[in-house]
Amino acid sequence: MRTSEESPFANIDWITVGIYVVLVIMGWLNIYAAVYDEQHQSIFDISQKYGKQMIWILTAFILAFIILVIEADFYTVFAYAFYIFFLVLNLAVPFLGKEIKGSKSWFRIGDVGIQPAEFMKFATNLALAKFLSNQNLSVISTKRYKTLSDYIEMYKNTIVTFIIIGVPMIIILVLQNETGLALTFTAFIITLYREGLSVNYIILGFMAVLLFILSLLIPQYYFYIAFGIFFALWFYFGKHSFKIFFTKLAYVAAASVFVFSSNYLYSKLQPHQRGRIDVLLGRGEINLKKEGYNVHQSKIAIGSGGLFGKGYLKGTQTKYNFVPEQDTDFIFCTVGEEWGFVGSTLVLVLFAFLIIRIILLAERQRSEFSRIYGYGVASILFFHLVINIGMTIGVLPVIGIPLPFFSYGGSSLWEFTILLFIFLKLDAHRLYILR
Amino acid sequence: MNRYQKIQLSERKYYIIGFIVLVVLLYIIRLFYLQIITDEYKVYAQINAFEFLTEYPPRGYIYDRNGKLLVMNEPSYDLMVVPKEAKGCDTMALCDILQITKEEFIKRMTKLSLPPNSPRKQGIFEKQLSVKTYAALQEKMYRLKGFYVQVRSIRKYPKPIAAHALGYVGEVSKEKAEKDPYYKEGDYIGISGIEYSYEKYLRGKKGTRIIIKDVHNREVGRFMDGKYDTLAIPGKPLYSSIDAELQEYGEYLMQNKKGSIVAIEPSTGEILCLVSSPTYDPNMLVGGKERNKNFARLYADTINVPLFNRATQAMYPPGSTFKLIDALIGQKDGVLFPNTRYPCARGYPPMGGKPKCHPHPSPPDLEMSIQYSCNSYYSYVFKSIVENYKLWGNFENAYQHWREAVMSFGIGKKLNYDIPFEKPGNVPTIQYYNKVFGKNRWFASTVISLGIGQAELTAVPIQLANVMCIIANRGFYYTPHIIKGIGHEKYLDSTFKVKHYTYVTEREYYERVVNAMEKVVEAGTATLAKIKDIKICGKTGTAQNPHGKDHALFFAFAPKDDPKIAISVIVENSGYGGVWAAPIASLMIEKYLKRKITRPDLEKRMVEANLIKANIDYIKSGMPDKKKNITYKKRKRKQ
Known part of the structure; x- marks a missing residue:
């Protein structure tokens, strides 16, 4: 156990803290560039977004400090409490909060908006870590269990795990209408994979996504023909037994049903979501003034950056507001335009370095709680990075989630700060955990 | 819990890290394509943000052999409108002055709001107001939000003589505009007489002003503070041999x-x-x-054929x-x-x-x-x-x-x-x-x-x-x-x-x-x-x-x-x-x-x-x- 003489900052991984600070400052510089105009140049101008963000950053630093000062055990002990608290808050938002552009996820306190859904991520991560670390059996393990009670426990664990992740996801998706934020919870699949989730499920998931995309691009009957041929070959060259025959038949039937239903599912999406998928897949006529506008403008901004960019504050596309949401979800456009290929690559590499560093830190934990939590942090950061940058460079559909540390907004900055620094505190505390 | 199994699972970190590195590499390749290989987006960025505005030079005056003025320029007033800003203006008053119906008003506004026009961009609502209309409009201008009068220059003949010799100026034909890169549709060009023969001298040289536009097509500044702008060169005066x-x-x-x-x-x-x-x-x-x-x-x-020289x-x-x-x-x-x-x-x-x-x-x-x-x-x-x-x-x-x-x-x-x-x-x-x-x-x-x-x-x-x-x-x-x-x-x-x-x-x-x-x-x-x-x-x-x-x-x-x-x-x-x-x-x-x-x-x-x-x-x-x-x-x- 930790002695009282030791500083609360002992054993902190300063490299991670350093990357965090660098990313936050780069983020602020880019928000300044995105919002910049000649009339408002003071960095503390509260009427401007960069002035506000400066305040968010300073408060985030204070928050980080507080997190580091608090005992590490606090997060372990109160993991469920955090989870329940934010769950309740998220349930309450749609009824108490203010509706902004169709999303009911904001609390407004004076001039300041708070989005509880952001904080649900670290709370869920805590709860997930707490639950998984307390179990004897891992979730959906590759291991074959010996007894029936083992199986029962495994399935029970699985169900609870999916409830922990799924409940906030459904609340945010259905009640708050925040598709992007809800999708971030799927990031925990990486944590689960590390904790024993069978790789088959991940492959199945990828296959499903692939089939979904293909079913939108290719007429359906091609699939049925392909499945038929596949099944025939599979049956002809495979083992001949009734059990296997039916298993194979079931697979193919499931795939067919999935393909059949994917178009229906697609048609049930909201029009703007369909539009975003269409834009990505190049389906039909894309109107660059409407659904295709964001991505087109984003690609223009990034593409016009060249090798070294146009220089800080010299980007015409971002400065004159051609890219929508350029200070929040599309902040990477500013990086791409003004800092060019070199700057964008640097940002990507920094993020990759941070995520990998967190994974390595997680792996060195003695406590399962810390490790699982650490993987959760890495998963969430990675998911945001992939989705956010993927949409700005036009390889993924537009999903409105922020780029960690960069995008304008207090809630997301606070959330990522809390998420990261709880882990840093846990990591600093690792030596005091008894094996 | 089985320790062996735990070690086996910890090997999964390599797959995870490998996956992360792979995705980031793919993104870097994509960025390399967007930013270095293709020029497409750089061109789009130009179109987006720059507008090359033409500055029209005044057309050269024409004098007679004794220095008497035969042809000069006169300001002409076009009524311009930015449709989006025209909300809540006194439509009735405007229709009254221009003597148009409300339907006509709506028709014109709709036309000016649709591409290639834009509700945020100014368009010509009425060309060449008469002096009387212009005066009437000036009085009501404060009630016509979003409207303003733009001055252009057209030809003016102090004496109504020598129509055939002097010729006239009109909008350039589509075919001519396509053939001659100097002209754009809507430009004026000499169509007959001296105006035609000496077009090259009379027209002067158009200048270009490069402005930077924002997403709403509004002017927000000049490119490089006007370093690449060219000035319009006024047309040369002509001395005709005609004795007025x-x-x-x-x-x-x-x-x-x-x-x-x-x-x-x-x-x-x-x-x-x-x-x-x-x-x-x-x-x-x-x-x-x-x-x-x-x-x-x-x-x-067809009886007098006045246009026939x-x-x-x-x-x-x-x-x-x-x-x-x-x-x-x-x-x-x-x-x-x-x-x-x-x-x-x-x-x-x-x-x-x-x-x-x-x-x-x-x-x-x-x-x-x-x-x-x-x-x-x-x-x-x-x-x-x-x-x-x-x-x-x-x-x-x-x-x-x-x-x-x-x-x-x-x-x-x-x-x-x-x-x-x-x-x-x-x-x-x-x-x-x-x-x-x-x-x-x-x-x-x-x-x-x-x-x-x-x-x-x-x-x-x-x-x-x-x-x-x-x-x-x-x-x-x-x-x-x-x-x-x-x-x-x-x-x-x-x-x-x-x-x-x-x-x-x-x-x-x-x-x-x-x-x-x-x-x-x-x-x-x-x-x-x-x-x-x-x-x-x-x-x-x-x-x-x-x-x-x-x-x-x-x-x-x-x-x-x-x-x-x-x-x-x-x-x-x-x-x-x-x-x-x-x-x-x-x-x-x-x-x-x-x-x-x-x-x-x-x-x-x-x-x-x-x-x-x-x-x-x-x-x-x-x-x-x-x-x-x-x-x-x-x-x-x-x-």
Whole structure:
């Protein structure tokens, strides 16, 4: 156990803290560039977004400090409490909060908006870590269990795990209408994979996504023909037994049903979501003034950056507001335009370095709680990075989630700060955990 | 929990890290493609953020030969609107002032809001407000949110004269805009007259201002603080050779008559006036909206055809005037001498009195033949030229020689002067007659009426004025030009300074003709043209017109020994040539040389005559003297 003489900052991984600070400052510089105009140049101008963000950053630093000062055990002990608290808050938002552009996820306190859904991520991560670390059996393990009670426990664990992740996801998706934020919870699949989730499920998931995309691009009957041929070959060259025959038949039937239903599912999406998928897949006529506008403008901004960019504050596309949401979800456009290929690559590499560093830190934990939590942090950061940058460079559909540390907004900055620094505190505390 | 199993699971971190690295690498490759490999997005960024605004230079002014302003620019007011900002403006008041319906208002606003326009971008709501409308609008402007008035510059003519010579300016045609990169649709361009010929100088050079736009297409700044902007260079002023006073006077005399007056300064080739009547007020054809309306009206007037430039485009048989050229060529070829006499028996005897002639002393010598305009005499002269086998071997060669000699006087070919759409006139070719009559089946007698300027021979008024210049200059001409100089340095193209010598250059041949021409005015067919103390040399002519009264022609230059002005006057349907064309020419000469008129009675009679109406009455009455064929022919061959 930790002695009282030791500083609360002992054993902190300063490299991670350093990357965090660098990313936050780069983020602020880019928000300044995105919002910049000649009339408002003071960095503390509260009427401007960069002035506000400066305040968010300073408060985030204070928050980080507080997190580091608090005992590490606090997060372990109160993991469920955090989870329940934010769950309740998220349930309450749609009824108490203010509706902004169709999303009911904001609390407004004076001039300041708070989005509880952001904080649900670290709370869920805590709860997930707490639950998984307390179990004897891992979730959906590759291991074959010996007894029936083992199986029962495994399935029970699985169900609870999916409830922990799924409940906030459904609340945010259905009640708050925040598709992007809800999708971030799927990031925990990486944590689960590390904790024993069978790789088959991940492959199945990828296959499903692939089939979904293909079913939108290719007429359906091609699939049925392909499945038929596949099944025939599979049956002809495979083992001949009734059990296997039916298993194979079931697979193919499931795939067919999935393909059949994917178009229906697609048609049930909201029009703007369909539009975003269409834009990505190049389906039909894309109107660059409407659904295709964001991505087109984003690609223009990034593409016009060249090798070294146009220089800080010299980007015409971002400065004159051609890219929508350029200070929040599309902040990477500013990086791409003004800092060019070199700057964008640097940002990507920094993020990759941070995520990998967190994974390595997680792996060195003695406590399962810390490790699982650490993987959760890495998963969430990675998911945001992939989705956010993927949409700005036009390889993924537009999903409105922020780029960690960069995008304008207090809630997301606070959330990522809390998420990261709880882990840093846990990591600093690792030596005091008894094996 | 199984420790072995835990270790196995911890190996999964490599897959996870590997996956992360793979995704980041793919993204970097994608960025490399977007930012380094393809240029597509850099082009889009340009289109997005920069607009190349055109700065229009003022069009050059046009002055007359004495520095009087003929054409200037005037501001024109276009009502502009930014549709998005026009919410809640006083629509009724606006509709009232512009006299449009509410539906029309909505229609225009909708059009300006849809691509390629934009609700945030200004568009033209109404072109060219009248001064009255503009004033009314100014009062209500504070209630018309989103509307404002933009000033453009259009042409303005202080005096409503010289419409055909000056030409007009209008929007460039689509085809021209596509062919010539200088022009964009909607630009103004000179369409006829001087505006057309000297477009290159008058238009100046457009400038470009590069501005930076934001997403709403609003101007937010200048690119590199205007470092790459180019200034518009104003068009050069033009000094026309036209004498505004003479031009105005010519149009004054020609009112209610069809025809043309062309006056040229023989010693330079400068066109002093170019009157084509009926004419129109050039102020009718400025700008856009009014112009189109007026143009359609002028275009539809098929009786007066005011847009038709008779001075350069109407082709008439030169008639008796042509005898002067015969006389010159005949002398040069050595087949005609001052004392050569040919018989006249009220016609050309060898062909049984055809072409016919009128009573005069017979047989005339050279001088008398011009003075009395003997048809028989010039039939002989023509025959002697084209049957000069001693010189040319055969008829075809001789005819070809005659044709070339005639064309050296500037008839039947383009003179390449600086007024657009010039008509060449016609001197029939050998090929033409071979086609009509068959090879070797036509002779001098077949085409004998060419000798008296009839048959297929045609010329335009400016060419005939040019012939007067040649005689005045005794053997050469300068290409007629309507410009005195371009810009303040008064640059003049060197092609206008070249003397073009005709086939006949011997002064003595000319003197004989000139002396005879003097007698035409003194005691011949054009005594009405006589002015005290100005020696005018002239020649009347008549052009056949089967559709109404004949056209009267008169050509002259003066003074005889130091010619200052050569003039051709054609008055259509005036019947008797010497009565109308000669006095008008005489008044013009007097005006130009003396700057005052000493014969107000003659002037009054010329001005008040309405020959257009007279001709209509004549046609309505069934053209009595044309029915009697003999009288008709007699009249025609006279003079």
